Each structure stands twice: as C-alpha cells, then as structure tokens.
Amino acid sequence: MSSCETCVVRNRAICAGLDNQEITALNAIGRRRNVSAGEPLIWEDDDSLLVANVIEGVLKLTTSTEDGREQIVGVAYPSDFIGRPFGQTSKASVVALTDARVCVFSRNDFDRFARSHPGLEHKLLERTLAELDRTRSWMMLLGRKTAPEKIATFLLEMSERLAETGCTPITRGPATRFTLPFSRQQVADVLGLTIETVSRQFTKLKNEGVIDLPARRDVEIVNRGALVALAG
Amino acid sequence: MSSCETCVVRNRAICAGLDNQEITALNAIGRRRNVSAGEPLIWEDDDSLLVANVIEGVLKLTTSTEDGREQIVGVAYPSDFIGRPFGQTSKASVVALTDARVCVFSRNDFDRFARSHPGLEHKLLERTLAELDRTRSWMMLLGRKTAPEKIATFLLEMSERLAETGCTPITRGPATRFTLPFSRQQVADVLGLTIETVSRQFTKLKNEGVIDLPARRDVEIVNRGALVALAG
DNA sequence: GCCCGGCTTTGATCCGCGTCAACCGCCCCG
DNA sequence: CGGGGCGGTTGACGCGGATCAAAGCCGGGC
Known part of the structure; x- marks a missing residue:
C-alpha cells in the first residue's frame, strides 16, 4: 500500500502540504478500515477515541434526542475529516451511508502528531472553518x-x-x-x-x-x- | 495600554499560549475598537477584511434571506474570536447586541501572523472545533x-x-x-x-x-x- | 415466477406555530 | 404630569407540515 493510498488523493487529503517524510510518519499511526453502509464508526458521547479521514464513500454525522428524534448535522465526503481532535467526547454519531473506506487514527496518536506538525494543523483549521461556514448556512435553512x-x-x-x-x-x-x-x-x-x-x-x-x-x-x-x- | 489589555485577559484570550514577544507583535497589528449596541462590525458577503477578538460585550452573527428573514447563527462573548481567516468572504453579518469592545485585525495581517505562529493557530483550531460542536447541537434544536x-x-x-x-x-x-x-x-x-x-x-x-x-x-x-x- | 419485507407514496385529519391585529406598559421626553 | 413610541403581550384565526393510516412499488430470496 503506497503512502498516497492510505492517506487519500494527495492534493485533497488532510495530508496535503506535508512532505514525504511526514506522510510516512502519519501513515505509520493510521489504519485503513472498511465500513459498510449502515455501519457505525463513532457513537454519540463515546470517548472520542477515533478520528478519521474519508477515502471513499459518504457518511452521516447525527445527534439524537433521548426519545429518538434524529438530526443529521453533517455529511462527510471523500477527503473530509471526521471526529473531534483535542476534545474529550464526540458530540455526534458517525454512520456510513454507503460502503466506505476510511483511514482511522487513535485520537491520542493523531493529536500528538498534529501538535508537532503545524502544516497539518493549518490544513485542519481551514477545513474546520469551511465546515463551520457550511453548518451555519444550514442553520438558516433549518430555522427559517x-x-x-x-x-x-x-x-x-x-x-x-x-x-x-x-x-x-x-x-x-x-x-x-x-x-x-x-x-x-x-x-x-x-x-x-x-x-x-x-x-x-x-x-x-x-x-x-x-x-x-x-x-x-x-x-x-x-x-x-x-x-x-x-x-x- | 498594556499588551494584556489590548489582547484581553491573557488566560482566555486568543493569544493565550503565546510568549511575551509574540503578544507584542500581535498587538502591533491589532487596533482597539468600540462598537455600540446595534452597530454592525461586519456585513454579510463583504470582503471579509476584518477579524476580531471580543474583549467585552456580546455580538450576534446572522445570515438573512433576500426577503428579510433572519437567523442568528452564532453569538460571540468576551474572549471569542470573530471573522473568517483564510477565506475570501464572510458568510455572516456581525452586529453588537450590547456595547462592546473588540480588538480588530486586518485579515491579511492576521493571516500572515497566524501562519507563522503555530501556537496561535492551534488555539484557533480548538476554538473553531468547539464552536462547530456548539453549532451542531444548535442544529438539533432548530430541526427537531x-x-x-x-x-x-x-x-x-x-x-x-x-x-x-x-x-x-x-x-x-x-x-x-x-x-x-x-x-x-x-x-x-x-x-x-x-x-x-x-x-x-x-x-x-x-x-x-x-x-x-x-x-x-x-x-x-x-x-x-x-x-x-x-x-x- | 412468486412471495415477502422494507421503502415510498398517497390520502385524511390534526394541531402547533405563524399570521394578523389589538392592546398594554414601561420609559423617555417634553 | 401627560403624551407618544417602542417593545412586549395577548387574542383570534388559518395554514403548513406532522401524524396516523393504508396502499403501492420494487428488490431480493427461493
């Protein structure tokens, strides 16, 4: 498995901007995983042990009330980043909508790696800001x-x-x-x-x-x- | 004006984690500004020339439809960060709800500074992730x-x-x-x-x-x- | 091909919240 | 002290979308 494969199409992936040595190091702490349609990857309020990068497929992020009402709060497409680095618990469940391939990292490993690679953190920041923009325009839709x-x-x-x-x-x-x-x-x-x-x-x-x-x-x-x- | 003042209570501000030299450099590119209740700071879809750090007061972030329906998509409290670094346009208007004091930066200056100070970017990332969590739980409220x-x-x-x-x-x-x-x-x-x-x-x-x-x-x-x- | 089960569509009815309109009360200002 | 205006409250009513119910469609398994 080439480094490129593990970490998605280079130009769009979370690792874009890293040099070869960094990519290799990142690959060392990540694992490929297949998730079939309907299968969960992360449960709401669990310990947020995982973060992941979508390679292929589409996944939903949801929150639910106790009485079973569900709201999809985000959709992850290939090259999107999933999970909550630097936080205690995940606030959303992640479930695959189609068969999907992801690259998962233990949150601890990923956090440590990110903190020592500013290029990665910058990329992550840009993505998170873009996601926040999208989420806010979705609030307009939901509310009004x-x-x-x-x-x-x-x-x-x-x-x-x-x-x-x-x-x-x-x-x-x-x-x-x-x-x-x-x-x-x-x-x-x-x-x-x-x-x-x-x-x-x-x-x-x-x-x-x-x-x-x-x-x-x-x-x-x-x-x-x-x-x-x-x-x- | 001490550096601490310009950049808010040190422990909670955007600059927490920076050393003294860095704080001084950041202050050099920021300007204090008072915004009175009801006054706008940023208009929806403008060129996103400003980012800012709230020192005191409360501000609202809103988006509107053409026919005048409004949705508040976020609320900024003291120590919160406002604006959209690394992006072309701002997707939301920012208007003060109470009289407020903010520390504004030109987006270009701030972007340049942030890219060369990983500690600041990390802080910004943590804040943005927390804001995304809050926004998502608000989607549940709006939708369900x-x-x-x-x-x-x-x-x-x-x-x-x-x-x-x-x-x-x-x-x-x-x-x-x-x-x-x-x-x-x-x-x-x-x-x-x-x-x-x-x-x-x-x-x-x-x-x-x-x-x-x-x-x-x-x-x-x-x-x-x-x-x-x-x-x- | 046939049957079964889940997803989707369609119909009938209900009700929560929006809409429209009037009124109230506080605060400012003369 | 007496308007006037703005923000807030209250009431009457209607509609959009939820709810409840049933039928239709399509795909999969045998």
Whole structure:
C-alpha cells in the first residue's frame, strides 16, 4: 500500500502540504478500515477515541434526542475529516451511508502528531472553518426556510457536492443527474422534516417538471433556474 | 495600554499560549475598537477584511434571506474570536447586541501572523472545533425541537454561558438570575421562532412557576429541574 | 415466477406555530 | 404630569407540515 493510498488523493487529503517524510510518519499511526453502509464508526458521547479521514464513500454525522428524534448535522465526503481532535467526547454519531473506506487514527496518536506538525494543523483549521461556514448556512435553512425551500436548497447542494467530490460521472460544474446517498428518511433528517413531507415535495417538483426521478434514489435536475428560484 | 489589555485577559484570550514577544507583535497589528449596541462590525458577503477578538460585550452573527428573514447563527462573548481567516468572504453579518469592545485585525495581517505562529493557530483550531460542536447541537434544536423545548434549552444555555463569560455576578456553576443580551425578536431569531411564540412560551413558564421575569430582559430560573426536563 | 419485507407514496385529519391585529406598559421626553 | 413610541403581550384565526393510516412499488430470496 503506497503512502498516497492510505492517506487519500494527495492534493485533497488532510495530508496535503506535508512532505514525504511526514506522510510516512502519519501513515505509520493510521489504519485503513472498511465500513459498510449502515455501519457505525463513532457513537454519540463515546470517548472520542477515533478520528478519521474519508477515502471513499459518504457518511452521516447525527445527534439524537433521548426519545429518538434524529438530526443529521453533517455529511462527510471523500477527503473530509471526521471526529473531534483535542476534545474529550464526540458530540455526534458517525454512520456510513454507503460502503466506505476510511483511514482511522487513535485520537491520542493523531493529536500528538498534529501538535508537532503545524502544516497539518493549518490544513485542519481551514477545513474546520469551511465546515463551520457550511453548518451555519444550514442553520438558516433549518430555522427559517419552508419545506419547498428546504428541498430545493438540498437538491442544489447535492448536485454541487456530489460533482466536486467525484461521486458522479465527472462533469464541469454541478451535476444535473446524480444518485442520492440518502434514503427519504435521511433526507428528512437532514432537513428537519418528516419522510412524508419530503416525499410529497419531491413528487410535486416532478409533476411541475422541475426535476425527474428515474429511480428511487436518482434525481435529474430538469429546470435548475426554477430550483434556484424556489430555494429562497 | 498594556499588551494584556489590548489582547484581553491573557488566560482566555486568543493569544493565550503565546510568549511575551509574540503578544507584542500581535498587538502591533491589532487596533482597539468600540462598537455600540446595534452597530454592525461586519456585513454579510463583504470582503471579509476584518477579524476580531471580543474583549467585552456580546455580538450576534446572522445570515438573512433576500426577503428579510433572519437567523442568528452564532453569538460571540468576551474572549471569542470573530471573522473568517483564510477565506475570501464572510458568510455572516456581525452586529453588537450590547456595547462592546473588540480588538480588530486586518485579515491579511492576521493571516500572515497566524501562519507563522503555530501556537496561535492551534488555539484557533480548538476554538473553531468547539464552536462547530456548539453549532451542531444548535442544529438539533432548530430541526427537531418544539417551541417549548427550544425555549427551555435556550434559557439553560444562557444561564451557563453568561456565567462562564463573566456577564453576570460571579457564581459557581450556571447563573440562576441573569439579564438577556437579546430582545424578544432576537431570541426568536436564535431559535427559529416568531416573537409572539417566544413571548407566549416565556409567559407560560412564568405562570407555571418555572421561571420569573422581574424585568423585560431579566430572567430568574426558579425550577431548574423542570427546565432540564422540558429541554428534551 | 412468486412471495415477502422494507421503502415510498398517497390520502385524511390534526394541531402547533405563524399570521394578523389589538392592546398594554414601561420609559423617555417634553 | 401627560403624551407618544417602542417593545412586549395577548387574542383570534388559518395554514403548513406532522401524524396516523393504508396502499403501492420494487428488490431480493427461493
């Protein structure tokens, strides 16, 4: 296994910017792991023993109330970083949505390595700041948007992120046709809606000719302009 | 003006962990600024020319839709860091809720300084990770909690944060009595509710003897247990 | 091919919260 | 002391999305 493989495509991975020697050292403390769809990687409130780097696949970060309501608070795509370095407990559960390959590190090992490699910490900081930006714009959606706006925003975001992370046939710009890594229930958990509402909104957009739904999880954006207008 | 003053109480400020020489260098590129209640510090989508460190007061971070709906996506207390280093545009507006004192830096100056001082970047990373955790648990609230749960959660969070940032008479643990730095409308903007719903829920809690409302913005928690139970 | 089970869609109804509107009370200022 | 205005409260009502229920669809196993 080459160092490049363990640590993902070099240019996009967490280790981008490290020199060869550093990459080798990082690989020494990491382990590859396969996680199949539906399998958990980290449980909410556990000791946060792991951090990881996504190589392939999509995973969800969730928090739940005691009575079982779930909210997806983040989605990790290839090259994304998962887990909570420098903290006692993980505040979110991580579960694979598709079969996934990740590179896991013990939190202690990773923390120690990061602290002595400023380039890595800088990269991590940039990623965390970007994630915070995304999360904040999602708060706007959860707190203030209507169901149709939520669905439209969601579809547009999916078409962008799936394209840029290479989860769809490579095209320039956002994808017009893609396969959702989510079930209807999971879409509901992302948007703070119920499964029935999600289903109804999808059907409505299809009837209006804005999108097409060729298969359960497949979406084709027919009229992107309309979607942008609906997104609010 | 001593270096300590410019850069906030040493132990809690962004510069904690820097040596004296570094603190002096950081002070050289920062400027004190007073912001009065209601005054903006950064506008949404501007060029993100500023970053800042809060010395005193409380500020809100907001995003808005074109048609004027507003969502408060973060609240900055003393010692908190504001702005978006290493990014092109700021995604949120920053407006003071109370009269505030901040230490502002030009983004370029700050970026350059941070990149050459790993201790500062590490501190910034820890803060950003903590903020991300808080933001994610707020997503759960926005997406899945009912109005009574939102209000209860909000009051408990306020009682903790206002105590730990020294915005209330110092006590051990969470404050039982405090002054909200928010108007009713702003509470609504934090929780994704309307002003009327916020008002009704406050009144309900008062009638049930869970809290007392001695003045417009003052809250006294009478029955914390009940509040915790309601928070969901 | 056929059956079974889980996911999804669709329909009917309900209710929490938003909306619209009026009123209240505190504070400022004359 | 007496307006006036702003922020907050209260009430009446309606709607969007949740809830409850049932049927449809599709994929997998035999």
